Amino acid sequence: YSGFTRIDGKKEAKSIRDEIKIEVSRMNASKNVVPGLAVILVGERKDSASYVRSKKKACESVGIKSVDVCLPEDSSEEDVLKYILSFNEDPSIHGILVQLPLPSHLNEHNIVNAICKEKDVDGFHPFNIGLLAKRGSEPDFVPCTPKGCIELLHRYNVEIEGKRAVVIGRSNIVGMPVAHLLQNEDATVTTIHSKTRNPEEITREADILIAAAGQPNMVRGSWIKPGAVVIDVGINHVQDLNVPSGSRLVGDVCYEEARKVASAVTPVPGGVGPMTIAMLLSNTLTSAKSIHKFQ
Numbered sequence: 370y371s372g373f374t375r376i377d378g379k380k381e382a383k384s385i386r387d388e389i390k391i392e393v394s395r396m397n398a399s400k401n402v403v404p405g406l407a408v409i410l411v412g413e414r415k416d417s418a419s420y421v422r423s424k425k426k427a428c429e430s431v432g433i434k435s436v437d438v439c440l441p442e443d444s445s446e447e448d449v450l451k452y453i454l455s456f457n458e459d460p461s462i463h464g465i466l467v468q469l470p471l472p473s474h475l476n477e478h479n480i481v482n483a484i485c486k487e488k489d490v491d492g493f494h495p496f497n498i499g500l501l502a503k504r505g506s507e508p509d510f511v512p513c514t515p516k517g518c519i520e521l522l523h524r525y526n527v528e529i530e531g532k533r534a535v536v537i538g539r540s541n542i543v544g545m546p547v548a549h550l551l552q553n554e555d556a557t558v559t560t561i562h563s564k565t566r567n568p569e570e571i572t573r574e575a576d577i578l579i580a581a582a583g584q585p586n587m588v589r590g591s592w593i594k595p596g597a598v599v600i601d602v603g604i605n606h607v608q609d610l611n612v613p614s615g616s617r618l619v620g621d622v623c624y625e626e627a628r629k630v631a632s633a634v635t636p637v638p639g640g641v642g643p644m645t646i647a648m649l650l651s652n653t654l655t656s657a658k659s660i661h662k663f664q
């Protein structure tokens with residue numbers, strides 16, 4: 370496709386972090402407040418530990434204080450709730466995040482619901498999801514990955530209103546909220562999931578295609594409408610014996626095929642991933658501003 374654009378999430382995330390850094394110091398100078406984010410990690414999943422490290426590093430880079438609590442795999446619901454309740458009350462903490470997925474013996478619903486909605490910077494509390502889904506209302510916080518996808522569309526001047534958007538995936542974390550966000554911006558949205566028949570017939574209709582299925586290279590060039598904009602949320606580790614680590618990261622979209630058909634595609638890595646973390650910082654700043662009534 371002539372005029373192909375590689376959507377550079379890494380670059381956009383950097384410029385968002387730069388803006389946040391300025392706001393953090395402005396707030397600090399005026400209110401003597403440092404925004405604080407608490408991150409709770411339960412168990413030893415390597416991917417989760419690495420996401421928590423990235424979030425911590427990103428906080429440091431903009432001057433947000435981060436506090437992380439790492440709890441053992443066999444922690445009880447009460448153990449986790451104890452920390453959440455104490456962060457809810459802690460005036461130096463403006464955002465609370467529980468790294469998902471939790472070990473299977475823990476009830477995710479009870480734990481996420483315990484985060485007070487004013488500090489729900491992941492936007493997963495039913496109160497915020499409810500407001501996202503309800504017409505004419507706006508949630509206090511929008512989940513970070515979906516917000517990052519829409520932010521990329523905005524920053525690359527992709528028109529959403531009146532367009533056909535297709536979302537692959539319907540999870541609470543990505544697919545469902547991103548479909549709501551697109552609909553709220555007046556796209557006509559179709560969601561595909563694991564029971565959808567002939568998904569490629571549906572994706573070929575999409576002006577905007579968001580892939581969040583967790584299936585390596587599922588979206589082939591032939592699935593994409595010529596000139597479409599494709600946002601690849603997938604993060605999949607696939608075996609590659611040619612690299613020292615033995616595996617490499619791929620998205621849900623076959624990038625090399627997609628770039629020949631689409632007008633713009635996000636790469637993996639370097640697309641949605643860095644934007645997710647930038648949106649977390651942005652939500653934490655918003656929370657601190659709102660709690661301290663700072664414009």
Ligand code: NDP
Nearest residue numbers: 514538539540543562563581582583602603604641642645
């Ligand atoms: P989930 O596994 O929770 O959800 C996957 C969704 O995709 C489900 O709705 C599932 O359908 C659907 N699905 C799975 N296989 C197919 C298929 N073959 N055809 C059609 N639909 C399918 O994953 P998440 O939403 O949490 O994450 C999705 C991907 O995004 C993962 O690769 C994850 O690593 C990545 N991710 C990336 C982030 C980032 O910052 N870039 C952040 C979060 C996630 P059903 O509902 O029927 O089961």
